[in-house]
Amino acid sequence: MWRSLVWKEWHEQRWRLWFGAALLGMFTLIGLRTRIMPDEQIVIFSMIVGGIFFPLMVAMGLVAPERADGTIVRLLALPVPAWNVLAAKGVIGAIVCTVPLLVSAVLAAIVAGDREMAWRQFAEMYAMAIGMTLSTFSWLTAAGVRQPSEARAGLMGIAMGAGWFLVIAISSMLAVELFHDQTLIAWVAAFSPFGVTVLRGGDAPPAVVIAIQLIMFAAVWAWAAWRIGKPGKVVA
C-alpha cells in the first residue's frame, strides 16, 4: 500500500525535482563561477529560493490538484487512513524540496569550497536552508491541504508567509524581554516557519529553538492530517 502511494506521488512530483535541481544548480554554478557577487550572497540567495519558493511550488501541487481533478475522492476512499495518503505526499514532497538544495550544496562545495567561506560555514548555511525548506514546506502543505485548486493553495501559502512576516516585523518593533532575557522577536521567530534562521546569529538558545521547531513540525503535520479527510466541497 505504502509503496503504491509513494510510487504515485513520485511519478507526479518528480518533474518538480528535476526542475528545481536544474534551476538551483545552474544558478549556484553560474553565480559562483562568474563571481558576480560574494559567495555568501550566492548561498543566501539559494537559501531563499530553495527554502521559500521551491516549498511553495511543491506544496501547492500536492493536494490541491487532486481536489481540483476530483481524484482525492478515489484516494480517500481507498482502504487506507487519510494520514497515510498525506504521509506519502509529505515524504516525496520533502525529497523534492531538499534535493535541489543538496545539488546546490555539492556544486557550491566543488566550485567555491573553502574559498571565501570555510567548509563549516558552507555546511551550516546549507543545513539551515534544508531545515527551513522542510519547515516552510510543512506549513505550506498544511495551509493548502483543503484548497480546491493549485492557485488557491499558492495564494493561501503566500498569505500565510506574509502573515508570519508581519507578525515577525511587528514583534521586532516591540522591545519586550521575555524568558532568558531574550527579546520577543527571538521567540516569535522561533515558532515561525523560518525559525531555523534564528539559529544563525540569533540570541535564542539553539536547543530550545530546535525543540520548538520540532514541536511545530509535528503539530503542523497533525493539523494537515486532520484536515485532509474533510470534505473540500459538499456534494449532497
Next chain:
Amino acid sequence: MSSAASNSERVDDPSAEAVIDIRSVSKRFGKRQILHDLNLTVARGQTFAFLGRNGAGKTTTIRMLLGLHKPDAGTVRVLGLDPAKDAMEIRRRVGYLAEDQHMFGWMSVQQLISFTAPFYPTWNHDWANHLAKKFELPMKTKVKHLSKGQGVRLGLLLALAHHPRLIILDDPTLGLDPIVRKEFLRDLVAHFHGSAVTIFFSSHLLYEVEPVADSVAILDRGHIVRHSPTEDLRDSVKQIILPAREFDAMPALPGVLDVKRRKYQVAVVVEDVERALPLVREQVEAVEVVDLNLDEIFEAYVIGKRNAQPGEEDGHVAKLGLERVA
C-alpha cells in the same frame, strides 16, 4: 440477479441479514442540513436503487457508508461494522464506483490496476485480467485517453476485482450517452446474475435502475419519502383519472402525491391505490386507473408534492390531506 419477488419477501422479513442498516441518521454541513433522520435497510443479495435528485443527499449517505463522513446523529452499520470505527475494513470489503469517475489520467490502465491492487488483500489478479478482457480495456492506454464508457468500465473493474460483498455505485453512468449506459447496465446484470452480492445503486436516472432494482428508496431533500420493493411500488402507486366536478365535491383522499388538473378531468397520483380507489368509487364510478413507471412515480413523490402545497397552483390540493410519507 435475484428476482424482485423473492427480494420483496426479504425486505419485509426483519430477520433477513441487513448489509446496510442506517438508523435515525442526520448530517449537516455548516448551515445546510443534508440528511434528516434517515432510516434505511438493505438486505443481503438485493439490488437496491437509491433514487434522488442532484443534491438530495445520496452522495453524503454513500460517503457515510464508507466512513468518509461521520453522522451528526444516529447509527450506521455496513456489513455489520460501524464505518466510524471500522472504515478500513469496510472499504476492503466494499467495491465503490464513485460518481463522475475521476482517475489518475497519467497512469495507464495497467498502472492504475497495479496501483489499486495492493490496497485489497482479496484482490484477484486473474479475475482483474479476465474483467479487463471482458470489458475490452486497452491495458497500455493512458486513463486520460479512454472514452467515458471505457472509464466507467475501468471503474467497475476496480470495484469488482477484490470480490466485494457489497458494491456501491454512486451515479456511475453520469455523463454517459444512452448506449454506453445500457452497455454498463448489461455488464452489471450479466456479472451479478444469481450472485449473493448486494448492489447499492444510487442514481437520478430512474429508467436505468428500473429493470435491475429489487428494492427502491426515494430520497428527497434529505428525507426518505418511500422505501419499498420495486414491485410493491409499482402495484401501489397509481394514477386515478376522474371527472373534475366529482373530484371537487369529494372529501380528502389519503396519500395523494400529485394532482394534475386538465380541462374536465383531474389526474391524481395516490400512494396506495387500494385505500384510495374505494373512496373514489363511492363518489364516482367512471374512473380510470393508470399504471405508472418508476420515472412517473419518482416525479410524483419529488415534484408532485412540492406543487401540491396549500396556496399553490391548484386550490383543491390543500384539502387533500397531504403529508410527508417518511
